[in-house]
Amino acid sequence: MLLALLVLGLLAAVLTVPIVMRGASAVRVRRSARSRRRAERRELRDPGRERRAEQRARELLRSCVNDEEWSMYRDLGFIRVRGGLGTGGPDGMTPQRRRRRARPGTSEDDAVPNYAYLIYPHKPIVAYVPRTGRLLSEYCVEFPDLADAIAASRLPDSDDVLAKWMALTADERRLISDANMHLPGRQIDPDRVRRDLWRLREWDRLRRGPDAVRSSGP
Amino acid sequence: MKPGHGEVLLAEGDPRLRDDEEMLVAEFRRQLDEGMWAAVPTTSPGNGRREALMVKTYRDIPEGAERVIFFPRAAGG
Numbered sequence: 001m002l003l004a005l006l007v008l009g010l011l012a013a014v015l016t017v018p019i020v021m022r023g024a025s026a027v028r029v030r031r032s033a034r035s036r037r038r039a040e041r042r043e044l045r046d047p048g049r050e051r052r053a054e055q056r057a058r059e060l061l062r063s064c065v066n067d068e069e070w071s072m073y074r075d076l077g078f079i080r081v082r083g084g085l086g087t088g089g090p091d092g093m094t095p096q097r098r099r100r101r102a103r104p105g106t107s108e109d110d111a112v113p114n115y116a117y118l119i120y121p122h123k124p125i126v127a128y129v130p131r132t133g134r135l136l137s138e139y140c141v142e143f144p145d146l147a148d149a150i151a152a153s154r155l156p157d158s159d160d161v162l163a164k165w166m167a168l169t170a171d172e173r174r175l176i177s178d179a180n181m182h183l184p185g186r187q188i189d190p191d192r193v194r195r196d197l198w199r200l201r202e203w204d205r206l207r208r209g210p211d212a213v214r215s216s217g218p
Numbered sequence: 219m220k221p222g223h224g225e226v227l228l229a230e231g232d233p234r235l236r237d238d239e240e241m242l243v244a245e246f247r248r249q250l251d252e253g254m255w256a257a258v259p260t261t262s263p264g265n266g267r268r269e270a271l272m273v274k275t276y277r278d279i280p281e282g283a284e285r286v287i288f289f290p291r292a293a294g295g
Contacts, residue, residue, distance in 0.1 A: 004240075010288075026258070050223070053223055053224030053225075054224065056224045056225045057219070057224045057225060059225075060224075060225050061288075062219075064259040064268065064270070064287075065268060066267055066268045124295065128242055140294060140295035141292050141293070141294060141295050142292070142293055142294075142295035143219075143221075143289055143290035143291070143292055143293070144221075144290055144293055145221035145290055153221040153223075154221050155219055155220075155221050155224075155289075155290070156224045158220040159225070159289070160274070162219070163219065163289045163290070163291075163292070164273075165270070166257040166259070166270035166287065166289070167257075167270075167292055168274075169269035169270045170257055170269065170270040170271055171272050172270040174272075175292055178292045178293065178294060179292070179294055179295070180294035180295060197242070
């Protein structure tokens with residue numbers, strides 16, 4: 001009788017082990033999920049997170065773009081990028097014609113481009129004609145996080161500028177075709193852009209001296 | 219570049235070492251599979267201007283490139 005009870009007790013103990021283990025593992029999973037949620041909440045509440053992300057993004061931008069472009073972004077808050085499309089440009093000029101129109105004694109790099117872009121953080125890219133200051137179009141483009149669409153977080157400002165800069169300098173045609181094109185004024189006030197072009201001219205003048213080739217507009 | 223976080227180091231290694239290269243290739247593929255674009259900052263040999271080069275495969279990465287930057291694919295805003 002005692003032996004039978006002992007065997008039954010052992011059997012019951014063996015049978016309860018998996019249940020206890022499952023329970024313990026569920027508790028562990030719940031605890032880990034809770035601590036993850038807590039960490040996420042802490043991250044969301046961390047007021048320095050965005051600032052640190054932006055600081056890192058600025059360093060990355062600085063290490064990638066040209067010195068002039070970095071100074072422009074630091075001083076003015078946007079970057080000018082020359083349009084590089086050949087016949088696909090606004091007035092259909094080829095690189096050869098562009099070179100012919102360049103001033104004597106200046107390299108193609110110094111010459112006024114037929115069109116250029118202003119890259120703003122989290123705003124459309126604005127195309128304009130540097131010679132006349134005429135605004136051509138706005139290219140609305142963004143870099144959404146497809147993997148975490150629910151969080152709807154966005155790139156830090158400087159990363160957004162860098163992404164546009166990389167996409168424009170590497171494959172202008174592709175970026176422009178991916179973007180939604182609108183007439184100027186759809187999202188950015190044209191007066192603001194004209195003011196920025198004036199600031200850019202002044203900035204160029206101060207940086208290069210009064211005899212410098214004007215590349216930001218009239 | 220990760221939305222909400224900024225720059226995140228994904229992997230680093232010496233591509234001349236077999237193990238490192240395998241790890242770098244795997245991470246490169248993973249990022250592209252997740253729909254990211256990859257770009258390498260370069261300097262134009264002609265005029266010394268900095269620009270970027272989009273790369274679609276690991277083999278497209280120029281020799282001696284120090285880093286590859288992954289960023290979300292552009293979409294019309």
